[in-house]
Amino acid sequence: MTAPRNYAARLSQQLINQGGLPFLMPTIETCLLENFTELDAALQHINTFDWIAFTSRNGIDAFFQRIEDLGLNLLLLTICRFCAIGLDAERLAALGIKVDLLPKEPSPAGIIAELAKIPDIAKKSVLVPVPEFVDLPEPDVIPSFIAGLEKLGMKVTRVPTYRTRCLDKNIYEVELNLIRQGNIDVIAFSSTAEIAGFLQMVNSKRDYEHCVIGCFGPYTAANAQKLGLKVSIVAQDYSSFAGFADAIALWAAPFGSIANGGA
Structure with missing residues (x-):
């Protein structure tokens, strides 16, 4: 394994x-970012995003750990809607976060397919917490996910949330x-x-x-x-x-x- x-x-x-x-x-292992500038900027303006789309449990854990480190109030997230994949929804629920979109297909492509069914999804803003890869090529899953969201007409902000390294x-x-x-x-x-x-x-x-x-x-x-x-x-x-x-x-x-x- x-x-x-x-x-x-x-x-x-x-x-x-x-x-x-x-x-x-x-x-591979996951670890904290060395530079939180982009993530912190997104978190300080979290109420400007309509959606937050998580593609991994690591992303969820790192995202909420940083919120805690910054001392931000979770009530700021009430304006946002959340996407998760598979059992990651249980992790969000444990953190007190309601999952608004859980695709039948447990994949980023599944999220895109479900978002596409929402009539007014175009022009909505979405924050995508992603890993930062160190000495590893970025898998095409993430760029494909970003491209798919943009094809729906969404305003996408991808933000490094944790590091993945060999x-x-x-x-x-x-x-x-x-x-x-x-x-x-x-x-x-x-x-x-x-x-x-x-x-x-x-x-x-x-x-x-x-x-x-x-x-x-x-x-x-x-x-x-x-x-x-x-x-x-x-x-x-x-x-x-x-x-x-x-x-x-x-x-x-x-x-x-x-x-x-x-x-």
């Missing part, structure tokens, strides 16, 4: 529930050797950034040629293929990690159980 640790814990439990043996090897491969000597030796059955990617980070840690395709590649949904799978990976497992239900674990278990069923190997 290459997901950041805050996500990996949830995916790990789902795999264990299916009888799997998860190995954690986060290829971890040092030297901390994973054991895990990378397990992969090279063919002792890992499945490499489970939950985002494009994880794939980019992983590819920086290996020397060539030979390092992972014995592994089956699994992806958390069609968008991650499409980007994995663009990056040269052969994808064999794609979660059809990508609203939660339970769907990803189900997809891996379904792949493993002919072999008896995913408990026979690692993930």
Whole structure:
């Protein structure tokens, strides 16, 4: 599993529930911004936005942490409407925030499809909290999301909210050797950034040629293929990690159980 640790814990439990043996090897980590200028400017004028569209739980956590650090009143958010994806809506609810738009398809494209149904959405202003990528290429998901919102006629403000960076491969000597030796059955990617980070840690395709590649949904799978990976497992239900674990278990069923190997 290459997901950041805050996500990996949830995916790990789902795999264990299916009888799997998860190995954690986060290829990326999220951390605080070094420069909060853009985020702070947006937060100081938060009541000027009609919508706030979150694409990740990390974005939600970093956004509200900064609000707390600045001592801003959450009542300033009452004028805004909120978009979230999948179980991220539960995180907003826990923070006391009502989710106004939860798309049937748990993806940024799903948000665009639902917003497109709102008659007066053109000219509405939307704030999009996004990660700042360090030593990693920005996945096309975010630029595509911004372009889709702009195509609806919305006034889009994207604002860096947290940093995503690649971890040092030297901390994973054991895990990378397990992969090279063919002792890992499945490499489970939950985002494009994880794939980019992983590819920086290996020397060539030979390092992972014995592994089956699994992806958390069609968008991650499409980007994995663009990056040269052969994808064999794609979660059809990508609203939660339970769907990803189900997809891996379904792949493993002919072999008896995913408990026979690692993930």
